[in-house]
Each structure stands twice: as structure tokens, then as C-alpha cells.
Amino acid sequence: MLDQLPGFRTPAVLAVVVLAVLLTGGAVTLGALxxxxxxxxxxxxxxxxxxxxxxxxxxxxxxxxxxxxxxxxxxxxxxxxxxxxxxxxxxxxxxxxxxxxxxxxxxxxxxxxxxxAVETATVPIDGSTLTVVVPAGRDVDPARKAGFVEAFAGPYSLSPESDERVVLVSVPDALPNEGLMYHDDRGYVTIEAFWDGDAHSVWIHEYVHARQDFRTADGMEWFREASARYLSCRFMYEQYEGVSEADLRDSLSARPKYESVVLANRTTWEGTGGNYHAGARLLAAIDAELRAETGGEHTLVDVFRTMNAGDEPVTVERFVELVERQTGNDQSWIAAAIEGDRTALERNKRPS
Structure with missing residues (x-):
């Protein structure tokens, strides 16, 4: 669990931080049978x-x-x-x-x-609520997990209007995935620790999935896993001192390059992890471009939130347009990168 990980000054400081999150956020923990x-x-x-x-x-x-x-x-x-x-x-x-x-x-x-028999904890977060449910006797504290998601993901507004009720169930690793979020904002996590040890958190990853209210066209299907992966890492880097800039960079670059993956073409990445990792690397470059062009005033979170505000499926062209709305200049390299131009990303890469 996070209170056993390096990076916090003292356990006492962590206890105060989490207690403050739970009290000010109104979290409730209770056994429910x-x-x-x-x-x-x-x-x-x-x-x-x-x-x-x-x-x-x-x-x-x-x-x-x-x-x-x-x-x-x-x-x-x-x-x-x-x-x-x-x-x-x-x-x-x-x-x-x-x-x-x-x-x-x-x-x-x-x-x-x-x-x-279960234990639960609920916190308000970004206009929604998150409830963590834990079967009785498991070594997972639902109050701490809910509190950490609120502390690390709560500072980011992912949807302009939201009354979602997100539910994450802590389950044994006998289920087939480390985490999975279903269409009704209810999902599970098999990982007991909040932090994966690099820059990623499955708990935040699945929470981000629940906040993906947008629809995507075929060429943007990769964005769902890529944005959950990248934003989880980014939030951990920005909010948790145990994750360094080097950790973030290493987490994004450690996987294979997926050289045959064309993000716009699902058949090239389905079942490979390319949508997660090649997609996250592209989003890191787009986020760096947004921050550089706007002096840090706008980030990928702003694009994500605008996607959530729309009714029509997000196409590649629409995604580029939303980025350009923030930067104020041409970002056509993004479409080229999504559609398989392997030089586009390197030509436009900025320090993340």
C-alpha cells in the first residue's frame, strides 16, 4: 500500500494528508452486509x-x-x-x-x-463520486484507496458536467485483468497496491476509464487505453513525490516500440498492447506540445474534457482540431503520427 512506499517524508505526514482528504472530501467507510x-x-x-x-x-x-x-x-x-x-x-x-x-x-x-460481507468507502471527486468496495478480510483499506484516487486524480477536471457514480471493486487476481472498467462506470482492480512501482497506478487508470464519456470513431479507438495509461502516469508524477520525472519518462519508454503499429488501424495493435504504450508515448508528446505552446496554461486534460463535452464520435480530424484550439497553431503532425507516419513524432517531439 502507498503508506509503505518510499517518497513520503514521514508516515505521520501521510496520515495527516489522507485524513484531510477523507474528512474534507466527506468520505464514509462502513461495513455493509x-x-x-x-x-x-x-x-x-x-x-x-x-x-x-x-x-x-x-x-x-x-x-x-x-x-x-x-x-x-x-x-x-x-x-x-x-x-x-x-x-x-x-x-x-x-x-x-x-x-x-x-x-x-x-x-x-x-x-x-x-x-x-464487504467494506466500502465513498469520496466525492470532480463532480462525481467514487466508491471503493472490498470483500471482508482482504488486506485492502477502501478508505485509503478512495482517498488516494481523490488526492491524486481529484485536482483534474475531466468532465464539464458529471454526476457519475464510479465503483471500483477490489478482487483477487483470479479475474483475468489487472483492472477492467465496464461501460456503466463499475469495474474491478486485482492489484492490492495503489502504486505499480514505476509511474503507473491501475486504480487511477480504471478511474480515468470511468470518466471517458466521449465516443470515438474507428481511428481514435486507441485513445481510450492510451489516455488512461498516460494520465495515470502523469497524475502520479505531478501529485506524488515518489514518482520522478525520470520514472515518468522510463515508464513511457520501457515498452517495445511497436514499429508495426498504426494507431488509426485497430487490426495492427489489437492484442499487442500497442494502443496502451505507443498511444501513451504519442499523448505524452502531444501534452508536451500543448504545455510548450501555451506556457503551461493548457494540457491534454483540457482536450480530454472538451472531448467529453461533445456528442459526436471523436475522429482523428476532430482530435487534432481540439488540440489546435488550445495551441492556436497548426498541429497536423498529430494526424500523420496517428495514421502511421513514424517520422512525425520525432520531428515534433518536445521534452515532456
Missing amino acids: GPDVDDPGPSVESVSGNGTVTVTYVDATGASDQFAVPGVDPALSNAGHDWAIVNRSSLPSALRAVDGEPGHGVVGFGEWALVG
Whole structure:
């Protein structure tokens, strides 16, 4: 966890910083198994078994019922701590109806549902709210994770108008990705540490995904992963003294060059990581150009926010136009770089 990492002056200073974030931000931490007092709907009472998981719950009438889910990965359940992660389709309709609120003992995210005992923390952040949900007994403090996302990503306005409710569930690494955000702003993270150790944070990466309200045309699909990767690294560099400029630079340059990748052509990068890493390198160059041309007044965050304000899918041409709106001069090299001109980036590269 972040309080065990180098870069902070003293643990006491960190404790004060995080406490201030949680108090001023209004974060609430609470164990949640069963309904909130003001919302007496169906709720999970207990979870037992491994492999085949049995869930006891109370339905909307107050009657107790059970259902069993066979074939659950033992790494995704903990009878001792009263929780399991099951396929969402296995939930009875009564629980499906309330799986948006952890106060009912069930939290749906994508094709999965966490049922049973959880701890949660919620913080307001940039006009939205972020709730971190942790199964009981895991060595992850939801208040600290939510507080760190708010502290490091909160200073940046990513959307002009937002009432989003972002949910991140901390899960065991038996799920297939380090993190994944679904279209309804609910996702999971398998990494227990907040900081990846270079310049990246999966927690911030998935939060940025949740704030991507724009639509993209085919030639800009790469931007989703590239911007989540780059902005996560950039925010960590700017907000956390444990990440240096060299760390940021190394994180962006350490991966393969992906020389065959054409960002505008999905078939050249799908399944390769090129959209993440080659895309992030391009965005770093664009961000450096924005900062240099505007004396630091405008950054890629301004372009991201303007993309979120639009209704039409963002094309390559529209993206370049939004950058030019900030810089006030021609930035056609960006389109060339996206469309495969390998010399365009080097010709226009500025120190990041």
C-alpha cells in the first residue's frame, strides 16, 4: 500500500494528508452486509461453501431464501469471511434488482457479482463520486484507496458536467485483468497496491476509464487505453513525490516500440498492447506540445474534457482540431503520427 512506499517524508505526514482528504472530501467507510436502514430491500444474509457457494438472502417480502452457485473458483470465495464472487447471471431477480448498492450485500460489476460481507468507502471527486468496495478480510483499506484516487486524480477536471457514480471493486487476481472498467462506470482492480512501482497506478487508470464519456470513431479507438495509461502516469508524477520525472519518462519508454503499429488501424495493435504504450508515448508528446505552446496554461486534460463535452464520435480530424484550439497553431503532425507516419513524432517531439 502507498503508506509503505518510499517518497513520503514521514508516515505521520501521510496520515495527516489522507485524513484531510477523507474528512474534507466527506468520505464514509462502513461495513455493509444487509440493507441500509432507509432502504429496506432484498439483502444477502450469509455466504457459505467453496466450489459450490450457497447464498442465503432475504427477499423483498422479508422471507428468507437460498440459491446455490456451482463451479465457483475457490480463489473467488471466502466462506470464513462470508463472501464470494459469482457470475452475475446466477443471481435471483430479487438480488439483481439491488446489485447496484453494496448496502444490500451484493455488488454487480460487468458479468460478475460480489455477494456477502464487504467494506466500502465513498469520496466525492470532480463532480462525481467514487466508491471503493472490498470483500471482508482482504488486506485492502477502501478508505485509503478512495482517498488516494481523490488526492491524486481529484485536482483534474475531466468532465464539464458529471454526476457519475464510479465503483471500483477490489478482487483477487483470479479475474483475468489487472483492472477492467465496464461501460456503466463499475469495474474491478486485482492489484492490492495503489502504486505499480514505476509511474503507473491501475486504480487511477480504471478511474480515468470511468470518466471517458466521449465516443470515438474507428481511428481514435486507441485513445481510450492510451489516455488512461498516460494520465495515470502523469497524475502520479505531478501529485506524488515518489514518482520522478525520470520514472515518468522510463515508464513511457520501457515498452517495445511497436514499429508495426498504426494507431488509426485497430487490426495492427489489437492484442499487442500497442494502443496502451505507443498511444501513451504519442499523448505524452502531444501534452508536451500543448504545455510548450501555451506556457503551461493548457494540457491534454483540457482536450480530454472538451472531448467529453461533445456528442459526436471523436475522429482523428476532430482530435487534432481540439488540440489546435488550445495551441492556436497548426498541429497536423498529430494526424500523420496517428495514421502511421513514424517520422512525425520525432520531428515534433518536445521534452515532456
